[in-house]
Amino acid sequence: MQRGGCVYIMTNKTHSVLYIGVTSDITGRAWEHKNKVHPASFTAKYNCDLLIYYVFYSRIEEAITAEKSLKNRSRSYKINLINDINPHWRDLYEDLLNE
Numbered sequence: 001m002q003r004g005g006c007v008y009i010m011t012n013k014t015h016s017v018l019y020i021g022v023t024s025d026i027t028g029r030a031w032e033h034k035n036k037v038h039p040a041s042f043t044a045k046y047n048c049d050l051l052i053y054y055v056f057y058s059r060i061e062e063a064i065t066a067e068k069s070l071k072n073r074s075r076s077y078k079i080n081l082i083n084d085i086n087p088h089w090r091d092l093y094e095d096l097l098n099e
Contacts, residue, residue, distance in 0.1 A: 003024045004060065005062065008051060009051075009052055010030070011089070022063045027093075052082055053092075
């Protein structure tokens, strides 16, 4: 059985850092970032606890490919991508909880 996946972007309060990740459980993974479950991680170190972008893929392999591609893009490309779906850079975590 194949599982889907999700590419997501987290940021900090000043939007100075962007973290791109991939997961099969976006709600759980975002919770881990917000609660600094892994205190030595990049997101914990730079306080990336705002989920500002995510997109689902039907297969985890597609999500991994998309994540790698996005990581190779410029910061301005990533900012434009975020602005297209979340122009106010609102934390989307609560939306996930209400689905």
